[in-house]
Amino acid sequence: MIGKFFQKPTPENSDRTPPGQYLTKGFPVLTYGDTPQIDRATWQLRVWGLAQEKIFTWEDIMSLPQHEFTADFHCVTRWSRLDAQWGGVKVLDLMQLVEIDPKAAHIMEHCYGGYTTNIALEDFLRAENFFAHTLFGEPLPPDHGAPLRLVVPHLYAWKSAKWINGLEFLAEEKLGFWERNGYHTRGEPWAEERYSN
Numbered sequence: 001m002i003g004k005f006f007q008k009p010t011p012e013n014s015d016r017t018p019p020g021q022y023l024t025k026g027f028p029v030l031t032y033g034d035t036p037q038i039d040r041a042t043w044q045l046r047v048w049g050l051a052q053e054k055i056f057t058w059e060d061i062m063s064l065p066q067h068e069f070t071a072d073f074h075c076v077t078r079w080s081r082l083d084a085q086w087g088g089v090k091v092l093d094l095m096q097l098v099e100i101d102p103k104a105a106h107i108m109e110h111c112y113g114g115y116t117t118n119i120a121l122e123d124f125l126r127a128e129n130f131f132a133h134t135l136f137g138e139p140l141p142p143d144h145g146a147p148l149r150l151v152v153p154h155l156y157a158w159k160s161a162k163w164i165n166g167l168e169f170l171a172e173e174k175l176g177f178w179e180r181n182g183y184h185t186r187g188e189p190w191a192e193e194r195y196s197n
């Protein structure tokens with residue numbers, strides 16, 4: 001695992017590197033399955049379940065305030081990319097347009113291609129979370145989730161759904177794809193919440 005592309009943290013960045021992680025200066029692609037081809041003109045993000053049903057189009061996303069974000073990215077397979085530079089919209093800005101039922105406590109993230117991952121509402125509604133359409137100043141590449149992906153910096157990156165197309169609001173936790181296959185339900189990297197018990 002350690003070699004040309006993966007490095008042990010140096011003293012300067014060791015306090016930003018969760019236990020058991022190695023640093024990469026690149027940005028690997030990690031996908032289960034194929035990269036879906038998605039046209040922005042027909043792209044949709046649908047909200048349903050314990051929230052007023054709503055569909056966001058690409059124009060809806062672009063009409064929200066646009067920001068740049070710098071975030072660390074930790075994959076459970078032990079690579080971390082510090083200081084990735086993204087562009088997109090804040091989760092909290094989009095969520096101002098969503099009316100959630102007070103009983104909602106969890107979300108299932110849905111994606112083109114069928115991938116799912118679950119997240120607690122309080123982990124989702126954090127000020128630093130964002131939906132990204134830009135990576136290092138370029139349009140987000142298809143393999144990295146174009147046209148839009150979620151980024152949740154404080155959890156392992158399998159929670160950062162690529163090609164996101166749905167947010168299903170739930171009262172009880174349901175398990176997404178990796179969570180059903182033995183990964184931790186929350187996935188906090190500093191606590192090494194890698195696998196379920």
Ligand SMILES: Nc1nc2c(c(=O)[nH]1)N[C@H]1C(S)=C(S)[C@@H](COP(=O)(O)O)O[C@H]1N2
Nearest residue numbers: 028029030031032075111115144157158162
């Ligand atoms: N739709 C979808 N989203 C996904 C995945 C996936 O397979 N499908 N893989 C997850 C995992 S395990 C990681 S580490 C990151 C990787 O993002 P990257 O390919 O942009 O590095 O995406 C996450 N989001």
Ligand SMILES: [Mo]
Nearest residue numbers: 030075076158
């Ligand atoms: Mo991952």
